[in-house]
Each structure stands twice: as structure tokens, then as C-alpha cells.
Amino acid sequence: MHPPCIICLEDSNILTQGICSKCFMFFRRVVNEKRMRRCVSPCEEKRVGSPSFCRYCRLQKILDAGIIIEDHITWNEKILDSRYWKTLGKRLEGITNDSQFFVLLLLQRYQREIHQNYNTSLISDYEVGVVKINQKTYRCAKPSDVNLTLHIGFRNAIDFANQFPCFRNLGIERKRLIFAEFGIAYLLIDQAFKTARMTDDAFWFLQNGTFLHPSCFFGITNGVSPVQYDAPTQARYHCEFVNGLLNEIKTPFSNLEIDAMECVFLKTLLLFAASFIQRVNVEESKEIVSRCLMRLMEYTIKKSPIDGMVRYGEIVMLIGSIRCAIKSFYNQTTVSNVFHQSNFDLFVRGSFPT
Ligand SMILES: [Zn+2]
Ligand SMILES: [Zn+2]
Known part of the structure; x- marks a missing residue:
């Protein structure tokens, strides 16, 4: 016998991540709702x-448990066969x-x-910390939200890295x-890309459309x-x-108007620049890094024929800033209630260094 669903504590037919199919279907159905009648805890509704x-x-419990939808629609090559992705692929052809x-x-x-699915559910204008932008x-x-975006981020990063055979075999x-x-x-990188497009003000956006602000701390x-x-x-x-994220990452992302293709090159370079991977797969990672740098250079020169080399240099410099931000992030998990590991679900905690 399975232990019962961690949300409803009743159904033992576990579908995914410890929750039953009814709770999972409920989650898929309501996660896009923009408004929902709020409830004061303890829950007022006495239902039989x-x-x-x-x-x-119920939705709060699911979000707090770090349940995500991606598990059931995870990336595979078959997706590329669908009509939508074929059309999109055609449109982007020639970008590299x-x-x-x-x-x-x-x-x-x-x-x-898919990140859009998590946007702004459950916002009422009267909540604290709510702002209107455009x-x-x-x-x-x-x-x-921090937990959810870490969860999504780690899953996305795994799918990305698994595209490299030398990584898959580790x-x-x-x-x-x-x-x-x-x-x-x-x-x-995903947050910086989103943030740079949203507003010039001092907001740093997470993948689900919530934000961090220097003077807004509800921890x-x-x-x-x-x-x-x-x-x-x-x-x-x-x-x-x-402020560090805004100055060191958002500012260059906005000034350079870093695009999606450049994000891919940056991610690849950061994966193979990770201090550990270099020691395990020397030959293969050398090949990928030099090919990636070459493609990036071709790309920036094609994009801006006049100062493509300067752009190339500035993008490569971003790697250093991002690595500094990783350190600040981990530092933040020890000094802030909002980022503390006790808020994180098991998957996220398991992805953290011990
Ligand atoms: Zn359930
Ligand atoms: Zn309730």
C-alpha cells in the first residue's frame, strides 16, 4: 500500500510527486485561473x-509542496514533430x-x-506587495515562489544538460x-532575460512572474x-x-538586449565552465566549449556587423558576473528567511550542495 496523497491525505492512487491523480488534475485545471476566492486560515469551509x-x-497546499506540472509533459524529441514546433522551427531556421x-x-x-502557466495565479489587488506595471x-x-522557481529552474537545467551525451553518462x-x-x-539567465524585458525599474522577475525588489522584504x-x-x-x-542582481546582471542584459539564442550559448558555456565537469570529460568539454565560442562569435558578428566582436566580448564577460551571482545566491540562503532551505521541497533540497 502507498501512503496516501500528501495533499488530500485520502486517495492512495499516487500519480506523481506524492500526490493523487485527482489532486494533480485539479492543479492542472486551476493553475491558470487569475482570480480565486481567498480563504482565511484555518479553512472556513467545513466540507464533507x-x-x-x-x-x-488545496491549491496553496499543492504550490507549497513544490508540485510542478512539467513532470507529465517533459521535453522529448517527439514534441518537435508536432505541427506547432515544426512551424516555429521553420521560422527560426538559419538563426544558427x-x-x-x-x-x-x-x-x-x-x-x-511553460513558465507562463505559473504566471500570477491568485493575485488580488489588495494583497501586500502587489504592484501594477503596464x-x-x-x-x-x-x-x-522562490521554491517553485528553483524547482522549475533545476528541472529545466537537467533537461538542457541531458542534451549533451557526455553529460548524460555521468x-x-x-x-x-x-x-x-x-x-x-x-x-x-532565464530570470535576467525576463527581467530585462519587463521594466526599467528596480524589479527582478522570477520565472512565474513574481518579483524581488530591493526595498520589499516580507520574510x-x-x-x-x-x-x-x-x-x-x-x-x-x-x-x-x-541590487547586485540588478546592477551586475539585469543592466548588461538590458543594455546588450541579450536574445534567446545568446542565452543558449551562455547556458552552454556555464555548464561546461562548471568547475567540476572539466575534470571528468576533458576532451569532449573542450570541443563543445570551443565550438560554442565560435558559434557565438559568428552569431554576434552576423547580428551586429560593425561591433560584433565587442558584443562577443561583453557576452563572454557575463559569465563571470553570473558566477558571482551564484555565490551571492547561496549566501542568501543562509541569511534570509525567504531563501532559507527549510522553505524548499525535497527535490530542491536534494539539488543543493550539502
Ligand atoms: Zn490527493
Ligand atoms: Zn480554505
């Missing part, structure tokens, strides 16, 4: 039957003549389209070491704090961290 709490509470990087571009596009409503990220422990670094790099609750710093100290660390 399954589950015994309201829709709002290297088929390996072209497939990675489509994969990234696929992942970013008529749309956005919410300040909560610990569960053992689990080695992969873990690589992902501790590359997983964060991967999600920072203090009445409960026990998992980190040893008081509220003002945490708020100060938060401010420094977000």
Missing part, C-alpha cells in the same frame, strides 16, 4: 467528503546552422512557454555537484525564524542581494 478543505487551500544549438534553442523556448498586476515573491553524484552550480546559473513571520538575523539585518542583506 474529499478533500475537506476549499479550492484555495549548428543543429545541436538549434535544438537547445527550441528546448529553451518550450520551457519558457496595467498588469505583479506580486512580490514569497518563499513558496553518475548521479557528479551530476549533483554540477547542478548545484549550473542549476542556479540556468535560472538566473519575517511570527513563527520561529530559521536564520539567526533580525528583520532589519535580513532586509539589508536582501537589498544588497537584489
Whole structure:
């Protein structure tokens, strides 16, 4: 016998990630709803039957548990056979003549389209930390948003890295070491890409459309704090961290208008620049890195014939900034309630260095 579903605690027919098919179907159905009647805890609705709490509470439980939809529609080559992706592939043809990087571009596009599914569900204008940008409503990220975006980021990074045969063949422990670094790099690039397109103001956007802001810190609750710093100290660390992301990554991403193809090159370089992978697959990673740099150079020169070389240099320099940001990120998990590991689900915790 399976243990019962971690959400409704009733059904034992587990479909995925510890939850039953009914809860999973419910999640798929409602995750796109823009408005939902809020509920004050403890749940007011006294319902008989399954589950015994309201829709709002059920969705909150699922989000807090870090359940994601991708598990069931994970990337594979078959997706490329569908009409939508064939048409898109045609449209993007010629962006690079290297088929390996072209497939990675489509994969990234696929992942970013799925990120839309998580956008702005459950926002009411009256919540704290809600702002309007270009008529749309956005919410300040909560610990569960940080967890969700880490979860999505790590999964996306794994799918991306698995496109390289030399990576696929590594053992689990080695992969873990690589992902501790590359997983964060991967999600920072996706966030920077999104952030650079949203607004010039001091917002840093996560993949699900929630944001971090230097002066907006909601990490203090009445409960026990998992980190040893008081509220003002945490708020100060938060401010420094977000400003670092904005100055070191968002600014160059906006100034250079980094595009999707360049994101793919950056991700590839960061995967093979990960301190660990170089030691295991020397020949293969050398080949990929030099091919990637060459394709990037061809690409930037084609994109801006006059100063393509300068652009190339500036993009390569971004690797250093992103690696610094990875360090700040891990530092943040020890000084801030919002980023503390106790908020993370098992998958995310398992992806972290120990
Ligand atoms: Zn259930
Ligand atoms: Zn409720």
C-alpha cells in the first residue's frame, strides 16, 4: 500500500510527486485561473467528503509542496514533430546552422512557454506587495515562489544538460555537484532575460512572474525564524542581494538586449565552465566549449556587423558576473528567511550542495 496523497491525505492512487491523480488534475485545471476566492486560515469551509478543505487551500497546499506540472509533459524529441514546433522551427531556421544549438534553442523556448502557466495565479489587488506595471498586476515573491522557481529552474537545467551525451553518462553524484552550480546559473539567465524585458525599474522577475525588489522584504513571520538575523539585518542583506542582481546582471542584459539564442550559448558555456565537469570529460568539454565560442562569435558578428566582436566580448564577460551571482545566491540562503532551505521541497533540497 502507498501512503496516501500528501495533499488530500485520502486517495492512495499516487500519480506523481506524492500526490493523487485527482489532486494533480485539479492543479492542472486551476493553475491558470487569475482570480480565486481567498480563504482565511484555518479553512472556513467545513466540507464533507474529499478533500475537506476549499479550492484555495488545496491549491496553496499543492504550490507549497513544490508540485510542478512539467513532470507529465517533459521535453522529448517527439514534441518537435508536432505541427506547432515544426512551424516555429521553420521560422527560426538559419538563426544558427549548428543543429545541436538549434535544438537547445527550441528546448529553451518550450520551457519558457511553460513558465507562463505559473504566471500570477491568485493575485488580488489588495494583497501586500502587489504592484501594477503596464496595467498588469505583479506580486512580490514569497518563499513558496522562490521554491517553485528553483524547482522549475533545476528541472529545466537537467533537461538542457541531458542534451549533451557526455553529460548524460555521468553518475548521479557528479551530476549533483554540477547542478548545484549550473542549476542556479540556468535560472538566473532565464530570470535576467525576463527581467530585462519587463521594466526599467528596480524589479527582478522570477520565472512565474513574481518579483524581488530591493526595498520589499516580507520574510519575517511570527513563527520561529530559521536564520539567526533580525528583520532589519535580513532586509539589508536582501537589498544588497537584489541590487547586485540588478546592477551586475539585469543592466548588461538590458543594455546588450541579450536574445534567446545568446542565452543558449551562455547556458552552454556555464555548464561546461562548471568547475567540476572539466575534470571528468576533458576532451569532449573542450570541443563543445570551443565550438560554442565560435558559434557565438559568428552569431554576434552576423547580428551586429560593425561591433560584433565587442558584443562577443561583453557576452563572454557575463559569465563571470553570473558566477558571482551564484555565490551571492547561496549566501542568501543562509541569511534570509525567504531563501532559507527549510522553505524548499525535497527535490530542491536534494539539488543543493550539502
Ligand atoms: Zn490527493
Ligand atoms: Zn480554505
